[in-house]
Amino acid sequence: MNSENPSAGVPHQRRKRYAGKNPRKFAEKYKELDPLKYPEMQQHVAQSGKTPAGTHISVMPAECLAALQLVSGQCGVDATLGYGGHARKILEIIGEKGFLLGLDVDPYEIGRTELRLREAGYGADVFQAQQSNFAGIAKALAAKGKSAVDFIFADLGCSSMQIDNPQRGFTFKDHGPVDMRLNPARGISAGEWLKRTPVDAVEKIFMENADEPQAGKLAQGLAGRDFVDTLELAREIARLSGDASGDTTRRVFQALRIAVNDEFGALEAFLRICPDCLCSGGRLAILTFHSGEDRRVKKAMKKGLTEGVYASISDDVIVATAEERRANPRAIPAKLRWAIKA
Numbered sequence: 001m002n003s004e005n006p007s008a009g010v011p012h013q014r015r016k017r018y019a020g021k022n023p024r025k026f027a028e029k030y031k032e033l034d035p036l037k038y039p040e041m042q043q044h045v046a047q048s049g050k051t052p053a054g055t056h057i058s059v060m061p062a063e064c065l066a067a068l069q070l071v072s073g074q075c076g077v078d079a080t081l082g083y084g085g086h087a088r089k090i091l092e093i094i095g096e097k098g099f100l101l102g103l104d105v106d107p108y109e110i111g112r113t114e115l116r117l118r119e120a121g122y123g124a125d126v127f128q129a130q131q132s133n134f135a136g137i138a139k140a141l142a143a144k145g146k147s148a149v150d151f152i153f154a155d156l157g158c159s160s161m162q163i164d165n166p167q168r169g170f171t172f173k174d175h176g177p178v179d180m181r182l183n184p185a186r187g188i189s190a191g192e193w194l195k196r197t198p199v200d201a202v203e204k205i206f207m208e209n210a211d212e213p214q215a216g217k218l219a220q221g222l223a224g225r226d227f228v229d230t231l232e233l234a235r236e237i238a239r240l241s242g243d244a245s246g247d248t249t250r251r252v253f254q255a256l257r258i259a260v261n262d263e264f265g266a267l268e269a270f271l272r273i274c275p276d277c278l279c280s281g282g283r284l285a286i287l288t289f290h291s292g293e294d295r296r297v298k299k300a301m302k303k304g305l306t307e308g309v310y311a312s313i314s315d316d317v318i319v320a321t322a323e324e325r326r327a328n329p330r331a332i333p334a335k336l337r338w339a340i341k342a
C-alpha cells in the first residue's frame with residue numbers, strides 16, 4: 001500500500017446517497033464514523049448540538065472530577081471506559097506518574113478507545129484497557145499486580161456509540177437484531193430472552209427494571225414471541241401499550257437491556273467489592289441513569305458508612321447543570337454519588 005495515500009489502489013466507490021441535506025441513518029453517517037478521513041465532520045456535528053455518530057459526550061465531567069479529587073501521580077480504575085471521555089480527563093490530571101486501568105465489557109469499542117488514547121499520547125505505562133466486567137475489578141487489578149487504588153470511577157449503562165449502531169440492537173428507531181448485549185459473545189440476546197422467558201418473569205423484569213406501568217399487559221403480549229428485528233418489536237410495544245410517543249418503548253428496551261446484561265447483578269457485585277479495592281482515603285464516584293441503579297448505589301454507600309467501611313459519603317445526589325441538561329439530554333436523568341474509604 002502507498003503509505004502516503006492509504007486509498008491508493010482501492011477501487012473508487014460512489015458516495016452513499018441519502019434523502020435530504022444531512023444523513024439520518026447510522027450507515028449513512030460514514031463521514032462522522034471516519035474521523036481520520038473526514039477530520040472536520042465530528043466537530044461540525046458537535047457544533048450543531050448533536051452527538052456525532054460513533055462518539056459519546058461524557059456526562060458531568062467537571063462534577064465527576066470534583067468528586068474524585070484527583071492529584072498527580074494517583075493510580076485508579078475507570079470501570080466503564082466507553083469512549084474514554086472521562087478517562088482522558090482523568091489521565092490529564094494524574095499525569096505521567098499516574099496509572100489508569102480502563103475496564104469495559106464491550107469487545108468492539110474497547111479496542112477503538114484504547115487506540116484513541118494511545119494516539120493522544122498515553123502509553124501503556126500510564127493507561128491500560130482490559131475487557132472485563134466491572135464485577136471482576138479485583139481480579140483485573142490483581143492481573144496488573146495491584147490490589148488497592150486511589151480512586152474508582154463508574155459511569156453506568158451504555159454509550160451513544162452502542163445505542164447509535166442498529167446492529168447492536170439497542171435502538172428502537174432503526175432495523176437491527178433484537179440483541180442488546182454489551183458483550184455479544186456472552187449470554188443470550190434480548191430476542192432469545194423474550195422467546196424463552198415465561199410471562200410472569202417478563203412482567204417482573206418490566207416492573208423492576210423500568211417501573212413500567214403496563215408491565216402485565218406488555219408481558220402477556222410479548223413473552224414467548226419471536227421478533228425479527230428491533231423495529232418490529234418497537235411497533236408491537238407501541239400497539240399493545242397504545243403509546244406512540246416512544247416512552248413505553250424506551251422503558252421496555254431499557255428493561256430488556258438490563259435483564260440480558262444482568263446489569264443489577266454486576267452492579268451489586270461491584271459495589272460489594274469496591275471497598276476492598278480502594279486504599280484508605282481512596283474515592284469512589286458513580287454516575288447512575290435510573291432509579292434501579294441509584295437505589296443500589298445509595299444503599300451500598302449508606303451501608304458502608306454505617307459499618308465504618310466508608311469514612312464519608314455524598315449527602316445528596318449531584319445532578320447536571322441546567323446548561324448541560326439543555327446541551328446533552330443524556331445528562332437529564334444522571335445522578336452522581338461518591339464515597340471515601342475509611
Ligand SMILES: C[S@@+](CC[C@H](N)C(=O)[O-])C[C@H]1O[C@@H](n2cnc3c(N)ncnc32)[C@H](O)[C@@H]1O
Pocket residue numbers: 056057058059079080081082083084085086087103104105106109132133134135155156157158159182266267
Ligand atoms: C456510559 S458509557 C461510559 C462512557 C465513558 N465514561 C465516556 O466518557 O466515554 C458506559 C460503558 O460501560 C460499559 N459497561 C456497562 N456495564 C458494564 C460492566 N458491568 N462492566 C464493564 N463495563 C460495563 C458499557 O459497555 C459502556 O461502554
